[in-house]
Amino acid sequence: MSNFSFNLLATDNKARCGEILTARGIIRTPAFMPVGTAATVKALYPEQVRELGADIILGNTYHLMLRPGAERINRLGGLHKFMDWQYPILTDSGGFQVMSLANLRKISEKGVKFRSHIDGQEYELTPERSIEIQKLLNSDIIMQLDECINLPAPLEEIERAMELSLRWAERSKIAFNNSEKNALFAIVQGGDNIKLRANSAASLINIGFDGYAIGGLAVGEPQATMFNVLTDIVPILPSNKPHYLMGVGKPDDILGGIERGIDMFDCVHPTRAGRHGRVYTQYGSINLKNARHKDDYRPLDAQSDNPNCVRFSRAYLHHLVKSQEILGAMILSQINLAYYQKLMREAREAIMGGKFNDFAAKVREGWQRGDIRPLG
């Protein structure tokens, strides 16, 4: 018996509030998973990530298999111990980043051969090796290897990749071998084609997994296309299993995902945007590089309960960003992850209270109102 289960606590229209039970603790859903690419959520101490409300983080198989190596992390006691994060970790399969980062990729029925973007060394990633790596890392939630293609793409290409991903899902299930320690999630593919998506979902459900992810979105298509896929496909997924939208997204993508029944999200956006001077507040997105902040003595958001939004002037944050100071990356990444986790916490409360629509409308109203007026 797996230690993994999902309790659906409440629904509000299609939005769901629940909890995923794992051997390493509870994941409250809807959940946002900060991305700990190379065994660190960039520019934050692990305890900061936890304090901001993360129940789970994501680790990248591609990055970790290249450096420092899965076998090495295993010898060192697993990924949790390695990075001093004692709570659940979901690892991706490595497939997506092989496609976006590695050199000389060669895909076959067996898997994908590629060269490391760091030192050119040759690697092979198969469904079986991906599962093996994720087990070496001690991942709590393991993802199947899939082939994720960019959109737009020709229908036959979308279909080919979806069918291959399905066969890899079957092999992943066998390689996973009913592990008691971890859970295995499948990934629905099929691009922007609803029929292919539905076929993919039905076949995966037939095989049977601990959770179902929707992959291959946020890869170049308009937001409306992504939302259309979610609207049609999420209702097909088993309601007693977690639904995970991979690699998404900005706050309004996440709000739209929750509305369509998604339980889990991950994205590098909050930390990456923070490192580049962009922050999220109740006023929406603010670019601190903008010269309007140069002399602005006001805090980012005087009403925020996050001290970093209140204690520093916009002028100081602007200065840190312009000077490319590490403290700027630290503060702005913290502000963004705090905003994301607050959004998730309030979304959960709203769903539990049957008021998600009101909540979403209020949040969007704030974004639409936009930032406070410039000085002078």
Next chain:
Amino acid sequence: MSNFSFNLLATDNKARCGEILTARGIIRTPAFMPVGTAATVKALYPEQVRELGADIILGNTYHLMLRPGAERINRLGGLHKFMDWQYPILTDSGGFQVMSLANLRKISEKGVKFRSHIDGQEYELTPERSIEIQKLLNSDIIMQLDECINLPAPLEEIERAMELSLRWAERSKIAFNNSEKNALFAIVQGGDNIKLRANSAASLINIGFDGYAIGGLAVGEPQATMFNVLTDIVPILPSNKPHYLMGVGKPDDILGGIERGIDMFDCVHPTRAGRHGRVYTQYGSINLKNARHKDDYRPLDAQSDNPNCVRFSRAYLHHLVKSQEILGAMILSQINLAYYQKLMREAREAIMGGKFNDFAAKVREGWQRGDIRPLG
């Protein structure tokens, strides 16, 4: 009357333990001042700097006058408010960094003209303008503008710069105008020539300052040369005023400085070394880039009271450094500043107990023993 005073609490041979009283709080001496170059001690939150034991930090006039500008910081409420550091700040005069960083420098009796290394804009720094900038920043301890030359240098060049620095000291005193809010320190120059150094010190004492710095050391000369200057010159300085050795140094420079009667130190070394993978522990200096740490499951220093030295494996720290992760810079800068501040705290306790020689011998013994043996 100035709010600034110095109490000498104990001496142990030449080593001194005291406290500097300022309007913003007490500075326990010997003190190490972390350098907050561009209004941030790199890779640390201000509260971390405080918790590690810093009573005072240093701000760089050169960096701050270029970006974001002294007048701007003043409009924003001063440097303390700007960077959220409510404790004492010492600012340098800008002279040293004009010489090492700026372009097209042109020095004259009046001051120094130069172009910004950031955008090529032209600036002029005179003794009067330096004092004005430091007052705009709201600095607690203001340094006179001086001309600091590299060693070795011809005697006539050393003498010329020392004499110019003396005339600038007189003008600085007049410009300072017995401010009640701040203190003004003079800078002894004269290179490695004891006679010139003694002349410089005598003339500055004659003018009268709140504290006396020794500048123009750690600029290329051997450590023994620096120590010789300190051995001969520190005893000439008024014993009822703080003695500050500028821009120094590595832990063994600091220990040697304390032994020779120095009360205050500053240096970018602990944070800069941390950003480049070098850390200080009871075992001396350790280069975490070294491949010997790749598989080392052991903590940096199991006996340390600093959690960052205990909770992470050397393998993890090595990984962060090799991956150029921001968290690596954060952790290693913290470890180095923690080590420096612990060294100062224990030095103060040892001087108070009349056991500084034993303490210094024990610390050096640890450094000499070196790091724990590599694994295997």
